[in-house]
Amino acid sequence: MDWITALYRDAFPHAARIVRQLGGDPETARDFFHDAMIIYLEKSRNGTLQVEVSPRAYLLGITKILWLKQHHNRYVPLSMAEHNLSIPADFYTPPQHQPLLERLKSAGAKCMQLLQAFYYDRLNMTEIAEQFRYSSPHSATVQKHKCLEKVRDQVQKTEVYEETVA
Structure with a gap:
């Protein structure tokens, strides 16, 4: 062969x-x-x-x-096949958890403003210390860390977090 x-x-x-x-x-x-x-x-x-x-x-x-x-x-245009298409009712279920913004708000207005200044406005810690009247940039850093811990604790209490980690 x-x-x-x-x-x-x-x-x-x-x-x-x-x-x-x-x-x-x-x-x-x-x-x-x-x-x-x-x-x-x-x-x-x-x-x-x-x-x-x-x-x-x-x-x-x-x-x-x-x-x-x-x-x-030979493919059928989508407009002609539209009546054959259906999306199952359980295809998409909206999330049953609060969005991150709600978690940030739960940390308090002052924390929300501080985190916004750092992450959104991109201020350095010296500028944040001046704006929020902290005694030093180190104090502002400590406060930012405490705010992040509050948010992290809130997120860890959610079902979504439990399902993700498990």
């Missing part, structure tokens, strides 16, 4: 399965696979074959491309 016959016997069943999955029949699969074999053999003879995968994978890819090229216009 020569290598072409071995390659054919190895690859054709897979190509037929691909074409069948795409809606084709065995005869169509055979036609496209024969065309793929011819392309493969001509390119290998001409020296233009640039295969980075196995010969079988190359043939399967070419068969699929040939089938798709011929059948690309």
Whole structure:
């Protein structure tokens, strides 16, 4: 048995399965696979074959491309298929937890303002110490850490956190 016959016997069943999955029949699969074999053999003879995968994978890819090229216009436009589409009622359930903003608010207005100044306004700790009248940038850093701990504690008490960590 020569290598072409071995390659054919190895690859054709897979190509037929691909074409069948795409809606084709065995005869169509055979036609496209024969065309793929011819392309493969001509390119290998001409020296233009640039295969980075196995010969079988190359043939399967070419068969699929040939089938798709011929059948690309058989797809039904979405507007015509709209009545066949349905989204199950349980596909999306809105989250049952409070958003992060609510957690930030629960830490207190002063903490919210401090965290906003640091993260949103991008003020450095010296500027925050001056703005919030802390004795030093270190005091502002400590207060920012305490605010973050309050928020972290609130988040850790949620069901979503428990489900994520578990």
